[in-house]
Amino acid sequence: MKHYPVIIIGGGASGLFLSSLMKESLLLEKNAECGKKLLVTGGGACNITHDEAPRDLVLHYHEKKNFVSTAIFSLPPERIREYFASLGVETYIREDGKVFPTTDDAHTVRDALLNGGRIVTGYEVRTLKKRDDLFIINDEFTADAVVIATGGMVFPQTGSTGDGYRLARQFGHTIVPLRNALCEIRVDRDTSALEGISLESATLKVGKHTMSGPLLFTRRGISGPVALNLSRYVEGETDIVLKLCDISAVEIKAESGKTKCANALHHITGLPQRLINNIIPSKDRNIASLTREDIGKIIEVLTAWRMKGNTREQTRYAMVTCGGVSTKEIESRTMESRLCRNLYIVGxxxxxxxxxxxxxxxFAFASSYLACRSIAAR
Ligand SMILES: Cc1cc2nc3c(=O)[nH]c(=O)nc-3n(C[C@H](O)[C@H](O)[C@H](O)COP(=O)(O)OP(=O)(O)OC[C@H]3O[C@@H](n4cnc5c(N)ncnc54)[C@H](O)[C@@H]3O)c2cc1C
Known part of the structure; x- marks a missing residue:
């Protein structure tokens, strides 16, 4: 069996980043090429980080702010940019704070990470065992330290098919239930006529969680940042409430009685005419003919449109997996398993x-950076 000090399982964003830092490592990737998912990120342009102070950046990891803090503070956005610059990849900050390579091409990022340790592609890790202080992979390689960097279970066409969960379970790790996240939410209303309508700001409530921001209607539901970010809270058929604008009965009644309802609502709210025409029941009536009940219904649709949402069929399209190896079992300063010495789990x-x-x-880069620092210190 061939021995390496460090073996990295998975050549995606985190595995490649680590490999680029550790010349003495061996990286095993099951696809014929590394970084297939990295190549589709940011619409192929690769949004590598966000220009934000670490104390603000950590707020974008939902309930994991504390767990990710050491990683994000150790490798903040400017250090990620500096590191890529040192590899010859210049980056720029878009108006919204997203950071991309100046080439707007994810290949630039992926290729820059290929010149670290040894990489073997087309090699699937099926078994991982530990005997005394040595890890054994597929009865073919041994290592002093192993890093599981196999990604999640969404967008499996790029190779991330949940293998890491199985490997981690063998060492006693708990897998927090898995869900599709950063994906479209399908709804139980016919949104086909609304497809393509985007709103600069809408407020969405999914279960107990509320967020405001840009929203996009799709053929079968809702997408755009606010729906993507809340999709992680959808479990089975989940109650969702959409607030499209603020509007009161007084404002509606203040419009001229002869005005067509749809026109009046467009005037008051600024919402797209196509949206109003398709969701307001009394759209063709004039304002004077509306009863108190009609106005109540209009206000309800615009300010608290209730529907059921699900993300069941989104595994092939979701951008990230919610759930995975329990962070309670991982040392947040090093990414080392608390259950098995010298086993690291990242990304x-x-x-x-x-x-x-x-x-x-x-997080993929920063968690790998911590693992590298810890392994190097041994
Ligand atoms: C369409 C899309 C767009 C995205 N855009 C962005 C973006 O712009 N910015 C952003 O921050 N995030 C983005 N993401 C999320 C981001 O890509 C992932 O969170 C990130 O790639 C995770 O990195 P990882 O290394 O943990 O896993 P991955 O990048 O999924 O890599 C895991 C690797 O492990 C390999 N592997 C799995 N099992 C085995 C095995 N048994 N043996 C050997 N190898 C194995 C896989 O083939 C794969 O190459 C996007 C995701 C998608 C799907």
Missing amino acids: ETLDVDGETGGYNLS
Whole structure:
């Protein structure tokens, strides 16, 4: 069996980043090429991080702010940018704070990470065992330290098919239930006529969680940042409430009685005419003919449109996995397993998911950086 000090399982964002830092490592990737998911990030342009102070950046990881803090503070956005610059990848900050390579091409990022340790592609890790102080992989390689960087279970067409959960379970790790996240929410209303309508700001409530921001209607539901970020809270059929605007009965009644309802609502709210025409029941009546009950219904649709949402069919399209290896069992300063010495778990395999905007790659890189620092210190 061939021995390496460090073996990295998975050549995605986190595995490649670690490999680029550790010349003495061996990286095993099951696909014929590394970083297939990295290549589709940011619409192929690769949104590598977000230009934000670490104390603000950590707020984009939902309930995992504390767990990700050491990683994010140790490798904040400017250090990620500096590191890529040292590899020859210049970056720029978009108006909304998202950071991309100046080439707007994810290949630039992926290729820059290929010149670290040894990489073997087309090699699937099926078994991982530990005997005394040595890890044994597929009865073919041995290592002093192993890093599981196999990603999550969404978008499996890029290779992340949940293998890391199985490997981690063998060492006693708990897998927090897995859900699709950063994905479209399908709703039980016919939204086909609304497809393509985007709103700069809407307020969405999913279960107990509320968020405001840009929203996009799709053929079968809702997407856009606010729906993507809240999709992690959808479990089975979940109650969702959509607030499109603020409007009161007084404002509606103040419009001229002869005005067509749809026109009046467009005038008051600024919402797109196509949206109003398709969701308001009394759209063709004039204002004077509306009863108190009619006005109540209009206000309800615009300010508290209730529907049921689900994300069941989104596994192939979701951008991140919610759930994964329990962070309670991982040392947050090093990413080392608390259950097995010298076993490290990084990136999306962990029960950490960030919002859309470069946060998931930031954590993939930063968690690998901590693992590297810890392994190097041994
Ligand atoms: C369409 C899309 C767009 C995205 N855009 C962005 C973005 O712009 N910015 C952002 O921050 N995040 C983005 N993300 C999320 C981000 O890509 C992931 O969170 C990140 O890639 C996770 O990195 P990882 O290394 O943990 O896993 P991955 O990148 O999924 O890598 C895991 C690797 O492990 C390999 N592997 C799995 N099992 C085995 C095995 N048994 N043996 C050997 N190899 C194995 C896989 O083939 C894969 O290459 C996007 C995701 C998607 C799907």
